Amino acid sequence: MTDTTHQPQAQGKEDGLIGRFLRATELDPRLIGMVGALFLIWIGFHAYGALFLGEGSFLTPRNLWNLSVQTASIGIMATGMVLVIITRNIDLSVGSIVGVTGMYMGLLQVEWLPQMLGLGHPAIWIITVVFGLLLGALIGAIQGGMIAYLSIPSFIVTLGGLLIWRGVAFLAAGGRTISPVDPTFALLGGGPYGAIGAMGSWIVCAIACVGVIWLVLNGRKNRRLHGFALRPVWAEWFMGLLGCGFILGATLVVNAYPWPKGILQQYYQALGQDVPEDAFIAHGYAYPVLILAVVGILMTILMTRTRFGRYVFAIGGNPEAAALSGINTRAMTVKIFTLMGALAGLAGVIASARLNSATNALGDLDELYVIAAAVVGGTSLAGGVGTIYGAIIGALVLVSLQTGMVLIGFGDGSYRKIVIGAALVLAVWLDIVYRKRIK
Known part of the structure; x- marks a missing residue:
C-alpha cells in the first residue's frame, strides 16, 4: 500500500494558510486558544508590574517555578x-x-x-x-x-x-x-x-525529548501500518521540535531558579564549609x-x-x-x-x-x-x-x-x-x- 499524505483542497475563503497548517499538524484549535490565553495572562501581569510597580516579577524563574x-x-x-x-x-x-x-x-x-x-x-x-x-x-x-x-x-x-x-x-x-x-x-x-536539581532535571529533559521523538515516529509507523493518511514530513518535524522545545524551555527555567541564601548557608554549614561567593544550586523540577x-x-x-x-x-x-x-x-x-x-x-x-x-x-x-x-x-x-x-x-x-x-x-x-x-x-x-x- 502506498503512503498517502494530507492534500489540502480548496474549501473557500476559510481554507487559508492557518487552516492548512492546523489540518497538517492536527493541532486542536481550542488547545492553541488556551495556550494563547495563558501567554497573554503571563505577559499582561508582567507588563503591568513593569509599567506601574517598577518591576515585572511574573515572568521570572522564581515565580514560574x-x-x-x-x-x-x-x-x-x-x-x-x-x-x-x-x-x-x-x-x-x-x-x-x-x-x-x-x-x-x-x-x-x-x-x-x-x-x-x-x-x-x-x-x-x-x-x-x-x-x-x-x-x-x-x-x-x-x-x-x-x-x-x-x-x-x-x-x-x-x-x-x-x-x-x-x-x-x-x-x-x-x-x-x-x-x-x-x-x-x-x-x-x-x-x-x-x-531533583539541575542534573536530574536535564536527565528528565533528555528522557522526555526521546519520548516525544518516539511518539512522533511510532505514530507515523502506525498510520502507515493501518493505511491512514500520513502527516506531511514538515508537520512531523514541527510537532517533534515543538514538544522538545517546550521541554527544553521548561528545564532552563527551573534550573535558573537558585536556592535561597538562607538554605545555601544551612547546606554549607552542614558540610562544614563557608558559602562560596559564586554559589549557585538550582532547584530543578x-x-x-x-x-x-x-x-x-x-x-x-x-x-x-x-x-x-x-x-x-x-x-x-x-x-x-x-x-x-x-x-x-x-x-x-x-x-x-x-x-x-x-x-x-x-x-x-x-x-x-x-x-x-x-x-x-x-x-x-x-x-x-x-x-x-x-x-x-x-x-x-x-x-x-x-x-x-x-x-x-x-x-x-x-x-x-x-x-x-x-x-x-x-x-x-x-x-x-x-x-x-x-x-x-x-x-x-x-x-x-x-x-x-x-x-
Missing part, C-alpha cells in the same frame, strides 16, 4: 474531574476529601506510626502516602456506589460529602493543626530539597510537578488507549445507548468516582507536604477551582467532551490568575474569587459558542 508547584494539586484533581464531567456527573467533595485525607495522614505520621515504628522510621512516609490514596479511593467508591446503585444525583451525594468529610476532618483532631510532618514526606510538597506530569501521562493513556476510556466517552455521549450496548454503566460510575477520590488523596499528600502540616483549611474551596479548571480546559458540562491536557492547562490558567493578582497588589481573596468566577462563566459561554459553530 512556584507557579508550577502551586498548580500541581489542582491539576492532579482536574484530570480526574474530566472523567466525572464527561460522564455528566459532578464531584463537589474533592476539596473536603483533600482535607480529611490530609488530616488523617497527619495524625498517622505524627502521632500514631511513630509510637508503633519509632520516630523517624523510613517506612512512615510510604505507609502514609498509601493510606492517603486508599482512604481517598474508599470515599470515592462509597459516593460512586450511592450515585450508581441508589440513583441519587451526583450533585446531592457530593454536596453532602463536601459537608460530611469537612466535618470529619475537623473532628479527627478536634480542630488542631497537626505538624510537623515526616521530613521525607515533606519533600513531596516541593521546596529546595523537594526538587519539583517533585509535585513530576507527579503531575506522571499523572497526566497515565490519565491520557487511560482515556485514549484503553477500553475504560472508550467507555467513559460512550457514557458521556449517550448513557442510554452505552447501557444498551452492554457497558456496565453503574460499575463504571463507581470506578470513575473511586479514581477521583484516589487523585484527591494524592492531592492531599502534596498539599499537606507543602504546608508541612495538616490543617482544617486544607483543600478549602478546591472543588470550585478543580471544576473550573476542567471547564476552562475545554471539558463540556453537557458531557462527552474533554481532554486531560486541557484540564492541566486550565488549572495553570486559574493559578496564574490568582498568582498574578497577588503580585500586582490585589491580594484580597475577594478579588481573586471574582476573577475565577468570571473566568468560569466566560469558559462555559465560549464552549457553547464553539459547539454551535461546529454543528
Whole structure:
C-alpha cells in the first residue's frame, strides 16, 4: 500500500494558510486558544508590574517555578474531574476529601506510626502516602456506589460529602493543626530539597525529548501500518521540535531558579564549609510537578488507549445507548468516582507536604477551582467532551490568575474569587459558542 499524505483542497475563503497548517499538524484549535490565553495572562501581569510597580516579577524563574508547584494539586484533581464531567456527573467533595485525607495522614505520621515504628522510621512516609490514596479511593467508591446503585444525583451525594468529610476532618483532631510532618514526606510538597536539581532535571529533559521523538515516529509507523493518511514530513518535524522545545524551555527555567541564601548557608554549614561567593544550586523540577506530569501521562493513556476510556466517552455521549450496548454503566460510575477520590488523596499528600502540616483549611474551596479548571480546559458540562491536557492547562490558567493578582497588589481573596468566577462563566459561554459553530 502506498503512503498517502494530507492534500489540502480548496474549501473557500476559510481554507487559508492557518487552516492548512492546523489540518497538517492536527493541532486542536481550542488547545492553541488556551495556550494563547495563558501567554497573554503571563505577559499582561508582567507588563503591568513593569509599567506601574517598577518591576515585572511574573515572568521570572522564581515565580514560574512556584507557579508550577502551586498548580500541581489542582491539576492532579482536574484530570480526574474530566472523567466525572464527561460522564455528566459532578464531584463537589474533592476539596473536603483533600482535607480529611490530609488530616488523617497527619495524625498517622505524627502521632500514631511513630509510637508503633519509632520516630523517624523510613517506612512512615510510604505507609502514609498509601493510606492517603486508599482512604481517598474508599470515599470515592462509597459516593460512586450511592450515585450508581441508589440513583441519587451526583450533585446531592457530593454536596453532602463536601459537608460530611469537612466535618470529619475537623473532628479527627478536634480542630488542631497537626505538624510537623515526616521530613521525607515533606519533600513531596516541593521546596529546595523537594526538587531533583539541575542534573536530574536535564536527565528528565533528555528522557522526555526521546519520548516525544518516539511518539512522533511510532505514530507515523502506525498510520502507515493501518493505511491512514500520513502527516506531511514538515508537520512531523514541527510537532517533534515543538514538544522538545517546550521541554527544553521548561528545564532552563527551573534550573535558573537558585536556592535561597538562607538554605545555601544551612547546606554549607552542614558540610562544614563557608558559602562560596559564586554559589549557585538550582532547584530543578519539583517533585509535585513530576507527579503531575506522571499523572497526566497515565490519565491520557487511560482515556485514549484503553477500553475504560472508550467507555467513559460512550457514557458521556449517550448513557442510554452505552447501557444498551452492554457497558456496565453503574460499575463504571463507581470506578470513575473511586479514581477521583484516589487523585484527591494524592492531592492531599502534596498539599499537606507543602504546608508541612495538616490543617482544617486544607483543600478549602478546591472543588470550585478543580471544576473550573476542567471547564476552562475545554471539558463540556453537557458531557462527552474533554481532554486531560486541557484540564492541566486550565488549572495553570486559574493559578496564574490568582498568582498574578497577588503580585500586582490585589491580594484580597475577594478579588481573586471574582476573577475565577468570571473566568468560569466566560469558559462555559465560549464552549457553547464553539459547539454551535461546529454543528
